[in-house]
Amino acid sequence: MNRASLCLLPGALAALCLLASPAARAFEATQQRGSVTLRYQDAHDALPEAMRQRIIDTFYFAYLRERADFHPKAPADVRIVIDPAYNGVAYVGDKDKATTITINPGWLLQHPDDIDLVTHEAMHIVQGYPSYGDTRVPGWLVEGIADYARDRYGTDNAAAGWALPDKVGKGQSVESGYRVTGAFLKWAEAGHPGLVLALDKALRNGQYTLALWQQHTGKGLPALWAEYAKPRSDAPPPAPARGGKR
Ligand SMILES: [Zn+2]
Numbered sequence: 500m501n502r503a504s505l506c507l508l509p510g511a512l513a514a515l516c517l518l519a520s521p522a523a524r525a526f527e528a529t530q531q532r533g534s535v536t537l538r539y540q541d542a543h544d545a546l547p548e549a550m551r552q553r554i555i556d557t558f559y560f561a562y563l564r565e566r567a568d569f570h571p572k573a574p575a576d577v578r579i580v581i582d583p584a585y586n587g588v589a590y591v592g593d594k595d596k597a598t599t600i601t602i603n604p605g606w607l608l609q610h611p612d613d614i615d616l617v618t619h620e621a622m623h624i625v626q627g628y629p630s631y632g633d634t635r636v637p638g639w640l641v642e643g644i645a646d647y648a649r650d651r652y653g654t655d656n657a658a659a660g661w662a663l664p665d666k667v668g669k670g671q672s673v674e675s676g677y678r679v680t681g682a683f684l685k686w687a688e689a690g691h692p693g694l695v696l697a698l699d700k701a702l703r704n705g706q707y708t709l710a711l712w713q714q715h716t717g718k719g720l721p722a723l724w725a726e727y728a729k730p731r732s733d734a735p736p737p738a739p740a741r742g743g744k745r
Contacts, residue, residue: 526551532559534575535566541581545604553614554579554602561618561652565625569699573625574598589616591623593631598624615653615661622648628702635705639673643680644699647688650681667731673724686727691716
């Protein structure tokens with residue numbers, strides 16, 4: 500019998516169990532809140548209980564809201580895998596990993612307040628787009644929406660010193676992605692409510708085109724970005740003094 504199956508009690512509100520093995524203690528827990536079931540797996544028991552609980556609580560807070568607001572048919576069965584072999588921060592993959600958030604425990608142990616990385620990753624599951632990083636599904640927009648969601652649904656961004664920027668830095672563009680694009684989306688959404696929802700839906704359906712920006716805001720993307728960026732960019736350096744060589 501698969502020992503792990505002992506932990507999977509469907510319908511249980513909170514089925515927790517500890518699996519002891521000679522090599523390492525594996526922790527696995529299955530929870531259900533609302534209509535969403537979460538399987539949490541930490542094969543090496545790399546994170547302490549308090550952190551585990553914080554991850555699970557943050558996941559449910561964000562995912563239930565992101566899912567309800569953007570894509571109620573998003574997966575109802577989700578996994579969080581704690582993987583010490585993963586060198587990045589966290590990710591949601593494609594295909595069989597499209598419903599799995601993989602987290603590097605080392606990052607969270609060093610940055611325990613960065614808990615809303617879970618909020619960003621949970622949005623990637625809600626997004627569930629058919630591809631990533633092409634003209635139909637530009638990576639900068641996918642990451643911009645995920646950081647827009649981290650700002651909107653995050654529970655403790657301030658503690659992590661995480662915020663959407665209120666300035667546009669030198670060399671940044673709408674295609675910078677992540678927080679840069681997230682801040683732009685927040686501004687654009689305030690002026691054109693429903694814009695982010697429409698972008699998200701089009702990306703999921705494979706129907707995203709630049710024309711969408713024009714349709715929903717009355718402006719092309721370059722013009723919209725310019726309107727946003729101009730007052731948020733540092734003034735250009737003063738023109739060189741006239742005179743001198745003639
Ligand atoms: Zn991301």
